Amino acid sequence: DTGVSQNPRHKITKRGQNVTFRCDPISEHNRLYWYRQTLGQGPEFLTYFQNEAQLEKSRLLSDRFSAERPKGSFSTLEIQRTEQGDSAMYLCASSTVESRGHTQYFGPGTRLTVL
Amino acid sequence: SQQGEEDPQALSIQEGENATMNCSYKTSINNLQWYRQNSGRGLVHLILIRSNEREKHSGRLRVTLDTSKKSSSLLITASRAADTASYFCATPGQTGANNLFFGTGTRLTVIP
Numbered sequence: 356d357t358g359v360s361q362n363p364r365h366k367i368t369k370r371g372q373n374v375t376f377r378c379d380p381i382s383e384h385n386r387l388y389w390y391r392q393t394l395g396q397g398p399e400f401l402t403y404f405q406n407e408a409q410l411e412k413s414r415l416l417s418d419r420f421s422a423e424r425p426k427g428s429f430s431t432l433e434i435q436r437t438e439q440g441d442s443a444m445y446l447c448a449s450s451t452v453e454s455r456g457h458t459q460y461f462g463p464g465t466r467l468t469v470l
Numbered sequence: 471s472q473q474g475e476e477d478p479q480a481l482s483i484q485e486g487e488n489a490t491m492n493c494s495y496k497t498s499i500n501n502l503q504w505y506r507q508n509s510g511r512g513l514v515h516l517i518l519i520r521s522n523e524r525e526k527h528s529g530r531l532r533v534t535l536d537t538s539k540k541s542s543s544l545l546i547t548a549s550r551a552a553d554t555a556s557y558f559c560a561t562p563g564q565t566g567a568n569n570l571f572f573g574t575g576t577r578l579t580v581i582p
Contacts, residue, residue, distance in 0.1 A: 359512070388569060388570075395574070395575075396574055396575075397474070397558050397560075397572030397573050397574050397575050398513070398558075398570075398572050399572070400563065400569040400570065400571070403569050411569065413569075444510075446512060446513070448513075457562070458503065458515045458518060459515070459570060460515065461505075461512035461513040461514070462512050463511055463512045464510075464511065464512050466510070
């Protein structure tokens with residue numbers, strides 16, 4: 356079990372640029388989640404996949420955000436035309452339907468700084 | 471919006487002392503989870519307590535749940551410097567998608 360991995364760990368970009376983050380879940384996990392966490396706050400849910408299907412999106416996920424999980428394995432989160440308010444830690448988590456109580460396993464996160 | 475609210479926001483104790491954190495939530499739940507987050511890192515699942523359970527233990531952790539008061543507490547006994555972290559309670563989303571709603575966290579500092 357190699358755990359959930361995320362790349363890159365840090366990303367600094369200029370306002371208006373596009374960025375893409377990648378998440379590799381635990382291999383047998385069919386559920387994948389994206390969260391955003393700002394300083395001093397708890398994570399906030401963005402979106403959720405079961406296999407390759409994106410089943411839920413939060414209102415936080417503006418039309419500048421898009422997430423994919425094309426083969427039901429890794430996922431990407433793209434932010435277009437970044438704004439300073441997008442600066443945050445982006446966390447990915449995975450779970451299985453069988454996970455007791457649907458415990459989620461988190462990756463280390465990608466810290467985005469928009470200048 | 472975040473469902474849970476932890477109390478206190480910050481807690482500083484000496485190594486060896488016990489630390490208690492509280493969480494209040496707003497809606498009915500079928501379980502409540504506690505996670506730990508070391509500075510700048512991802513979250514680690516600590517313990518899950520179901521709505522029909524009142525107390526649960528895991529090593530030095532003790533969690534209680536009072537569904538009538540919509541509150542939970544996390545007790546860490548015999549704290550260690552390595553326990554320094556932020557602690558979050560999390561409850562399932564309302565839509566059944568298993569997304570979690572996190573509180574704002576308690577920042578625990580254990581002084582060696």
